[in-house]
Amino acid sequence: MEMGTPQIELIDASLSYFTPKQETEAIRDVRLTVRAGEFVGIVGPSGCGKSTLLSLISGMLKPTQGKVLIDGREVLGTSPQVGYMLQHDHLFEWRDVLSNVTVGAEIRRMDRNRARRSAMELLERYGLGGFAAHSPSQLSGGMRQRVALIRTLVAEPDILLLDEPFSALDFQTRLTLADEVHRIIREQGKTAVLVTHDIQEAIAMADRVMVMSRRPSTISKVYEIRLGDEAGEDPTPWRKRESPRFQAYFNDIWRELEAHVAKTG
């Protein structure tokens, strides 16, 4: 897929959850386009349907109205093209690290040897080579989450959906892991959608940050983040946090978010 062509498109997508007691309109008329190779961050007040948005893109939920397209084709179910990284790593304690990262490949019935090879390669490359035979309980939270990311990558998706992947980690690990994940995604040339409630994280990692309103949510504003050097180089999230313009973005987005929170009290 060529860089820059639209890869994910939501066309007036709405979704309501139905329970016997009530219907809840989670998101309404969301229109959004993510280009191939782009990193998009989505922030919003808690419970605004950010995760719902990812579930729609992943095909785990179908929109009640509107359409979700990937590479111009309508999404009808989960697809090998999309990798979903959840908030919790969900590693299987009864498998070692290597057979954990090949879970996705196993489910998708990909070639076993090839999956193991690419898994080993990724583990080596991202500093977990020596832990392939370890059990997940021997790893720290940050390492576990990195294993979870590699598990997603081994299944060879073009698109990565990240659902608050750092929220269960301590602050220090969060910052270093954000750098790592950012680098991995860039290196692998993936398209990524990050959902988070941490505005700074979104600004530091994403090329564009979208702010969602309260339920029923829509995308209320989009910010192009330009914190790159003059040379056009892509700095790490860490460096971006140090940029003087970082704070300006933060203030803008904060105000935008606050407006939504204030509206409904």
Next chain:
Amino acid sequence: MWPRPDRGRSAKRRNSLTGQSSSQPLWEAVPRTTARIAEASAPGTEGSPLPSPLYRRYLKRKRRARLLVTASQLALLALLLALWEMVARLGWVDSMLTSSPSKLAGSFRTLAAEGTLWKHTWTTGLETIAGIAVSMIAGMAIAVLFWWWTYSAKVLEPYIVVLNALPKVALGPIFYIWLGDRYSVYGMAVAISLIVTIMMIESGFKELAKTKLKLMESFGATKLQMLRMVMLPASVPTLIAALKVNVGLTLVGVIMGEFLSSKAGLGYLIIYGGQVFQMDLVMVSVCMLALMSVVLYGLVNLLAKLLTRKYPVDR
């Protein structure tokens, strides 16, 4: 109530940095994180050749405390037996009613020599193990069915509730008429343990469905894959808990079944001894039953340990 299985305590602390290449220009953060892990996983005296005197004293004190408990337990048993023997001998109580340890030992020898005791113990043991196997396998199959086909769980829910609330002993005569004196024991055993087994395994499945299955779903896993790759391995702790409950309940069922109808087994021996007013026979059978349940629990604990080592689950 159950001794908690020791989940691979030894395996957990085997962390090392071997094979971890330090030449990583990509990532400065990695060695930092891993170093922290290695540090965290080598606590205490592991690795250092000599434990400190304080630590040795601590270990010694622990060992002594443990010994004291064991010694007291044995002493208590001896005391109770001696007391029992004494009151019977001195005629403070009627030994027709209470029997006595020496009489028990005597009738144990006679019964053992005749082979009657072994035959009846064997019968009861076999019935119990078969009952446990049937309830576990059927319970698991039904729980899987309920998970796989939620509709069936919804339809059958009130029936399960009623069956669970019903005192299964009331079904005794029905089992006797339908299954005959031999198989009605199995009927009773399974009736008593099956429903609880289903309910325990099912609730374990439900708990799992909320967590790890979402991951499986995101990879587009089929139900069979979910069952094989997650539900069964992750349910091992639930299965072990169910098995432990099952041992107790199945024993109740088997003895109850033997009381009601059987011509063999320890339950039969107890009832028979009561009817002919032979307290020695009753008590020997009860002791044998106690011994057998201890052995069964021991076996289950052993199995639990092996399984937990193979399928560790942190929750």
